[in-house]
Amino acid sequence: MGNPSSSPLFSRFSFLIISLFLLRSPAAANRLLLRLPSKPDPKNAAATARWLAGQNFWGVLSTISSDLGGAPFGNVVSYSDGLPNSGSGIPYFYLTELDPTAKEALKDARSSFTVSEYPLGTCGNTDPENPSCAKLTLTGKLKLLDNLSAEAKYARHALFTKHPEMKDWPIGHNFKIFRLDIENIFLIDWFGGPKPLTPEQYLNYGKIQRYLSYDFLT
Template identity: 40%
Template sequence: MFMLFTAHQPAPAAAAAAPTAEDYASARKLVSDGIWGIVSSLDYLNGNSPFGNVLSYSDGGKGVPFFYLTTLDEATANFTAADSRASLAVSQYAVDGCPGLDPQEPLCSKVTLSGNLVKLDPQSREAEFARAALLNRHPRFSNLPPAGNFQLYKLKIKGIFLINSYKDSPKKLSVRDYLKVA
């Protein structure tokens, strides 16, 4: 007697609706209004297992998240290895509590920016902007001890994933169009 096993094939996904101008504005507003999110990467110190960490950030209103990270945190070591891929997930629930909704519901918007976490040259104009943006949103950063060896990073965005409705979520947004939103 032998048994025939077949692999389960997922149902084909419905064609995704094209993102609207409102989708881009929603994603930018969510990133700009947020002050913290979950940054995920591969934990190269632990067999490349998935690793998520709550991190404070600021985009300075420009859409690109900046971080002030200490080399004392194991998560920072993940970004300095050969593989600097990372993602930042921000939920509307963290911004305004999504009144009357559960954080997992599609109407409670969430955006994930994926790309590479890049350390900034501390003498660059971009680092000057990042420092000002971070201190504006997180004033306590100015009191961090020098022994923490905090350094400025940005997420160089390569992909954007937005969930904000039941009818046509999720959406993949163009990085170029996302960055154009004023």
């Protein structure tokens, strides 16, 4: 009697509230369920950067626009760094040359890819530009993958898992898989300026974690 959570009325309310939330957007709900890992300690730069890359599913990919006098051109794109909660940290994209980004990247591969913690919903009331609301920019070269390679097969699976509608996008648009080869990392996740983080530290983060777990278990 005294425990409200066991009351059928309370259960019905909870169910109603949860259903209403989930019904807002089934895709958002699925993505929410995939967002299991909590935000790492900001002191752990590699973990935070990999968390940002793994939990986001869209960002802004910037290339150099020869059509616009060499100006930087940022474009909203979807991406995937692997299967949910087992990403590689390497962003893969599914782009068509009908869009300027892919076309420009094939002429000049210099690119950067930017994601924010803000859309993950973990910044609370904090402004998106406040350093405690984390942001990540990966700079490097955007490379077209050989469509028949094992990596392209993995990337396609990673992309289609996080973006199910991609597999039905028009064949005539000739979408191709691109990878960002990371050369520099800019991470702000707390006050005091960007966190020092090399591409090696970033890319090896999961491997080291897995190795330590293996070492511990054997």
